[in-house]
Amino acid sequence: MKRIRCPKCENYLTFDETKYKEGQSLVFICEHCKKQFAIRLGKTKIQAIHKEENLDENKYKDTFGYITVIENSFGFKQIFPLREGDNIIGRRCIGNTIQVPIETSDMSMDRFHCIINVKRNKQGDLIYTLRDAPSLTGTFLNNELLEDKDRIRIEEGAIITIGATTFILHTYTPQAPKE
Numbered sequence: 001m002k003r004i005r006c007p008k009c010e011n012y013l014t015f016d017e018t019k020y021k022e023g024q025s026l027v028f029i030c031e032h033c034k035k036q037f038a039i040r041l042g043k044t045k046i047q048a049i050h051k052e053e054n055l056d057e058n059k060y061k062d063t064f065g066y067i068t069v070i071e072n073s074f075g076f077k078q079i080f081p082l083r084e085g086d087n088i089i090g091r092r093c094i095g096n097t098i099q100v101p102i103e104t105s106d107m108s109m110d111r112f113h114c115i116i117n118v119k120r121n122k123q124g125d126l127i128y129t130l131r132d133a134p135s136l137t138g139t140f141l142n143n144e145l146l147e148d149k150d151r152i153r154i155e156e157g158a159i160i161t162i163g164a165t166t167f168i169l170h171t172y173t174p175q176a177p178k179e
Contacts, residue, residue, distance in 0.1 A: 004028065008035040010094065017041060064118045064126060065171040067160075069102055078102060087116045088133070089162065102165060109163030110135040114146075116154070116169070126172055128154045137163050 002017040011032040020026065020041050027038045067089070069078040080089075080100045090113040092101035098112060110133060117129040131151045132139040139146045140161040146152060154160075158169040 004039060006030040006033060006035055007037055007094075009033040063172060065128065065169065067100065067116070067167045067169055069165060069167045082116060082118050084118050084120075087118065088112055089114050089116065089167075090133070091163075102167075104163075104165055106163045106165050108137045109165055110137070113162040114139040114160070128158075128169060128171060130154045130158070130160065135162065 001014045003012045003014050005012055006028075009030060009032050011030055013028055013030065015026070015028075022041055025038055025040045027036065029036050064082045064084050066079055066081045069080070080102075083099065087100055088098040089100040089102065090096065090098050090111045091106065091109040092103045093111045096111050100116075102109065112133045113135045114133055115131050117131070119127055119129075121127050129151050130139065130141060130146070130153075132146050132148065134148055141152055141154065142159050143161070154169055156169065156171040156173070160167055160169065
């Protein structure tokens, strides 16, 4: 079964792609908003790195770290690399220009929910700081609610919950040179 997203309301529709050939055009009508739209079956040019089943976390080890979304309404694992500076985390939505758009239908997660800041200290080590965006439902670090003005330093393995979604922070740790 293949899932496609309605371009108007972002509702998912499913269909059996094995009944059709590559290159064939299909027309759908969204059950939710009644929008009619078409797709062409074939290999996508967009690399869906955030929702593959067999994600390789090792390719993010030499970046500024990454987060692994482990619990959400779709039930699949998502991995998002972090960058230096502010990483705004929230619910993926059309027109939303955040750095970490989590794909979910969890309406308790704001589109701009929390921010993880990555910066270097004077020794060159990476420092990770978490703060609420502010959001309507709050941001939880290890089941403790952050206050509005809190800027909390977080470490490897920090468990963060936003809405009904939980993710884990994986920090960058440089490898010792092999001898």
